[in-house]
Amino acid sequence: VTHFVQVAILGLLLGGVYALMASGLTLMFGVMRIVNLAHGVFIIAACYVAYYLFIGPGWDPFLTLIVTVPVFFLLGVLVYRSFFPRIEGSARFGEMTVLLTFGLALIVEGLLSFFFTGTFRSTNPPYATEAILIGDLFIPKAQLYASITSLVLLIALWGFLYFTRTGYAVRATMQNRTAAQIVGVNVRRISTIAFGIGMAMAGASGSLLSFLFPFFPNSHWRWIAILLSLIVLGGLGSLKGAIIGALFLAVIAAFVSDLLGPTWAPITFFGALFLVLLIRPQGLFGKEARVG
Amino acid sequence: MTRVEKSETAGVSAEPVIAPTPSRSRYIVVGGVTLFLALLPLAKPLIGQPYNYVLQLGTVGLMWIAMTSSWNLIGGFTGYISLGHNVFFGIGGYTSGLLLLYFGLSPLLTFPVAGVVAVVFGFLVGLVTLRTRGPAFIISTIALLLMVGLVFDNWEFVGGSNGLSLPLPPFSLETVKVPFYYAMLVIAVGSVYLGYRVAHSKFGLALRAIAQDETKAEVAGIDTRRMKVAAFSISAFFVGAAGAVWGYSLTYLRPTIFFTIAIAAEMVLMAIIGGRGTVAGPVVGAILLVALNEISVSQFGSTELNIVVTGGIMLAVLLFFPLGIIGTLRERGRLPGFLDWD
Numbered sequence: 313v314t315h316f317v318q319v320a321i322l323g324l325l326l327g328g329v330y331a332l333m334a335s336g337l338t339l340m341f342g343v344m345r346i347v348n349l350a351h352g353v354f355i356i357a358a359c360y361v362a363y364y365l366f367i368g369p370g371w372d373p374f375l376t377l378i379v380t381v382p383v384f385f386l387l388g389v390l391v392y393r394s395f396f397p398r399i400e401g402s403a404r405f406g407e408m409t410v411l412l413t414f415g416l417a418l419i420v421e422g423l424l425s426f427f428f429t430g431t432f433r434s435t436n437p438p439y440a441t442e443a444i445l446i447g448d449l450f451i452p453k454a455q456l457y458a459s460i461t462s463l464v465l466l467i468a469l470w471g472f473l474y475f476t477r478t479g480y481a482v483r484a485t486m487q488n489r490t491a492a493q494i495v496g497v498n499v500r501r502i503s504t505i506a507f508g509i510g511m512a513m514a515g516a517s518g519s520l521l522s523f524l525f526p527f528f529p530n531s532h533w534r535w536i537a538i539l540l541s542l543i544v545l546g547g548l549g550s551l552k553g554a555i556i557g558a559l560f561l562a563v564i565a566a567f568v569s570d571l572l573g574p575t576w577a578p579i580t581f582f583g584a585l586f587l588v589l590l591i592r593p594q595g596l597f598g599k600e601a602r603v604g
Numbered sequence: 605m606t607r608v609e610k611s612e613t614a615g616v617s618a619e620p621v622i623a624p625t626p627s628r629s630r631y632i633v634v635g636g637v638t639l640f641l642a643l644l645p646l647a648k649p650l651i652g653q654p655y656n657y658v659l660q661l662g663t664v665g666l667m668w669i670a671m672t673s674s675w676n677l678i679g680g681f682t683g684y685i686s687l688g689h690n691v692f693f694g695i696g697g698y699t700s701g702l703l704l705l706y707f708g709l710s711p712l713l714t715f716p717v718a719g720v721v722a723v724v725f726g727f728l729v730g731l732v733t734l735r736t737r738g739p740a741f742i743i744s745t746i747a748l749l750l751m752v753g754l755v756f757d758n759w760e761f762v763g764g765s766n767g768l769s770l771p772l773p774p775f776s777l778e779t780v781k782v783p784f785y786y787a788m789l790v791i792a793v794g795s796v797y798l799g800y801r802v803a804h805s806k807f808g809l810a811l812r813a814i815a816q817d818e819t820k821a822e823v824a825g826i827d828t829r830r831m832k833v834a835a836f837s838i839s840a841f842f843v844g845a846a847g848a849v850w851g852y853s854l855t856y857l858r859p860t861i862f863f864t865i866a867i868a869a870e871m872v873l874m875a876i877i878g879g880r881g882t883v884a885g886p887v888v889g890a891i892l893l894v895a896l897n898e899i900s901v902s903q904f905g906s907t908e909l910n911i912v913v914t915g916g917i918m919l920a921v922l923l924f925f926p927l928g929i930i931g932t933l934r935e936r937g938r939l940p941g942f943l944d945w946d
Contacts, residue, residue: 347739349746398923406683406738411872412922414687418915425908456815529908533865540743548740566716575758582751586732589744593735 314448321451323566327559328459329520333535334542334554335466336513342486342508342549345409346409350417351514352536357420358518359527360428366435366522373435373523374461374579380515388511391416392504416431417532423513424529432526440523457595458520465516469509473551482506486549541585633836633942641666641789645782659781664851665894666788670846672874672886673795677802677839679872682832683815684734685742687868688749689843691729692722694862695752696844697851698762701770706853710773711852712787715845722844726837734832737818746865749858753863767858770851784853791849795842799883802838803946815881866911873918879928883945888929 333355340346361383362376395416399408439453473479481502484492493499521523542561546553561581569577606898644662648655673695679685696718711718733744757765773780802808810831813821822828836939850856870893900910925932933939 341739344741345740353675395919395923399926402926404683407683407742408922408926410685410687410739410742411665411876412919413870414869415915415918415922418866418918419912420915422908422910422912422915469707534750537746541747544736544740544743549730575754579751579754582747585744589735589740590732593740 318449319566319570320447320563323453323563324559325451325455325459326524326566327562328462329455329517329524330538330542330562331555331558332462332513332520333517334539334546334558335469335551336517337508337539338543338546338549338551338554339469339506339513340510341543342397342551343482344409345406345549346507347406347413347540348510349410349413349540350391350420351413351510351539352532352534353417353420353424353517353529354384354387354511354514355521355535356527356529356532356595357424358515359520360424360433361515362519362522363433363435372437373519374457376519376522377461378514380519380558381512384515384518385508385512387515388508389504391511392507396503396507397500409410417536421529421532426488430528430530432524432528435522454523458524461516463518465513467541469513469551472509478502478505487549508555536577538581543583544585545581545588611933619925629940629942630945634945638793645785650846656781659785661894661898663781663785663788665891666792667846667850668874668890668894670688670792670795670842670871670885671871672790672878672890673792673799673883674839674842675871676799676875676880676882676886677811678832678835680875680882681802681808681815681884681914682835682879684832685872686745686836687865688745688747688752689740689839689871690862690864690867691749691752691865692726692840692843693847693850694724694756694859695725696847697857698756698768698847698864699844700848701768701851701857702762704770705768709733711848712783715787715791715848718848719841719845722840722847723837726840727833730833730836734829734836749863749865749868753859756859756863763857765859767856769856772855773852783848787849788846791842791845794845796883797844797889798838799886800945802835803883807834809833812881828877866914869914869918873921876918876926876928877921879930879932879934882928882930882934885928885930886942888943892929 330581333581337348337351340348340351358380361380362371365371365376365379366373376590395412396409399412402408436455439457442453444451444453444456471479473483481492481497482505484495484497485499485506489499490511492502492600533558542557543554545561546555546557561584564584565577565580568580641662644651645659651658671689675686675689679689696715699718699721700709700714703709703714703717704711713908717833729748733741733748736744756762762768773783775783802811809827810821810826813824813826814828814831818828847862851861854861874889874893875886876889877892878887879885879887897910900913921928930939930943
């Protein structure tokens with residue numbers, strides 16, 4: 313039984329970080345119908361920012377959040393402004409965003425491997441290898457701290473969405489873009505902000521991921537595939553769905569990796585995706601899709 | 605050239621309606637090019653020293669033509685973008701590779717079998733993934749690619765991440781490229797011809813209807829699900845066949861050769877550059893990109909920056925010429941008759 317609880321806890325802690333990573337992605341889809349294939353590569357880019365701040369000035373990865381979050385917010389504003397208004401009117405917008413961000417992901421991946429080579433890296437703050445023991449339970453500090461940070465950031469996001477005027481506008485745009493525009497929401501501005509916030513979440517995830525998993529430029533495909541599976545599972549654009557899905561599947565993945573070895577853990581997400589598509593194509597918390 | 609009429613329905617003006625009056629010049633050009641390609645290996649004395657290089661380049665070019673034309677059936681005509689189509693490439697490669705290892709059958713003969721296996725696999729996958737539309741479908745194809753890649757990486761029977769070594773082809777060094785070249789030629793011609801036939805069939809019409817407005821297509825009485833699954837699985841055939849020939853020409857099979865997303869990226873990019881949903885587009889796109897890649901590798905060597913160029917071209921084309929070369933030319937009424945294969 314202890315072993316069972318142990319595995320569940322490890323899964324849950326990782327799930328918090330997955331939820332943070334997926335939240336940015338699902339926000340972008342929810343507000344702007346953008347499927348951002350470049351989300352993973354920006355997370356990895358943030359990992360490199362954290363890595364160089366760690367080995368250079370010796371910053372703690374958590375301290376690097378004060379750099380990655382604002383920098384990636386601005387980067388998001390820049391990316392949104394330079395590409396998406398151009399294709400806004402296009403007939404197959406959803407598809408265009410996928411292709412556009414696919415191209416973007418390739419560019420960023422290529423630049424990362426050009427400058428930083430393909431070697432595995434990770435930051436190794438002292439707590440990365442320490443753990444807290446509660447009875448027989450073993451709680452790794454790195455995962456615990458990362459999970460708490462993710463939780464704080466997710467609560468901040470929730471607070472922003474539910475208790476600020478801009479947040480109301482974001483949610484209104486998520487529900488109905490046209491109607492939001494009619495009641496006077498500046499949809500372009502809201503979209504820019506939402507994209508920036510999504511990217512800030514990617515930046516924050518990068519700071520945390522830098523000490524949880526070794527990373528290299530190409531590794532973003534695995535992450536984006538997992539994250540996209542999560543948001544489809546949760547119902548595209550549903551923040552609640554993405555978070556619950558992330559926690560739930562991370563626990564299952566922890567059991568899979570316990571039984572079959574860590575290489576098979578990602579298969580949980582993909583397998584679950586296919587299973588859900590088979591039973592409920594619109595995802596667990598999704599409404600009937602109206603995107604084409 | 606000017607047979608193109610703009611559709612009157614608002615919102616679909618990007619999709620030209622094509623009247624069925626073929627121009628004669630295209631038969632001459634296409635026939636001539638095919639004949640030239642078929643006779644090329646016989647011209648060894650004329651080509652001289654770079655003979656093997658020319659054939660290798662031809663094989664690669666034909667492979668990409670086959671893959672991109674096949675992808676176009678689902679990604680172009682039907683409007684369902686698959687970013688995991690190289691799954692079929694790998695499945696084809698491994699199928700024929702295993703047939704060679706266990707039964708001694710040459711992949712140059714078994715490539716149709718590889719294609720059929722890919723089709724069956726595509727059918728089963730399509731039944732699940734094509735229940736979704738738009739972004740969710742694309743995501744499921746990426747998940748499929750990573751999942752299959754993961755399985756092949758860890759499956760001992762197919763050698764895991766070390767892959768399988770195949771016996772060397774029983775040809776002399778002088779002529780070793782020839783059979784692969786011809787096999788790819790057959791596959792490429794087959795896939796382009798298939799694209800042409802689909803474009804001119806009721807099936808193709810149904811696919812285009814799905815691409816424009818799936819709900820309306822459904823209301824009009826098209827069994828959209830069946831059409832989509834059919835398009836998806838048929839599009840797997842020549843990709844699988846190409847994988848069989850390609851794997852054998854390398855004499856070893858490894859998951860990283862087949863299951864990297866960069867291959868899917870190339871297929872998508874070639875189709876977009878040439879013009880999605882046209883017959884000639886994938887061919888033009890494939891030739892252009894293979895040539896560009898050849899030049900950039902010979903000038904700058906193979907670096908990580910190649911993928912930056914790939915991504916950059918993709919962005920530029922999407923933002924400025926979303927219809928691709930063929931599509932843009934046609935929209936402006938400037939498409940030369942010999943390139944109008946629709």
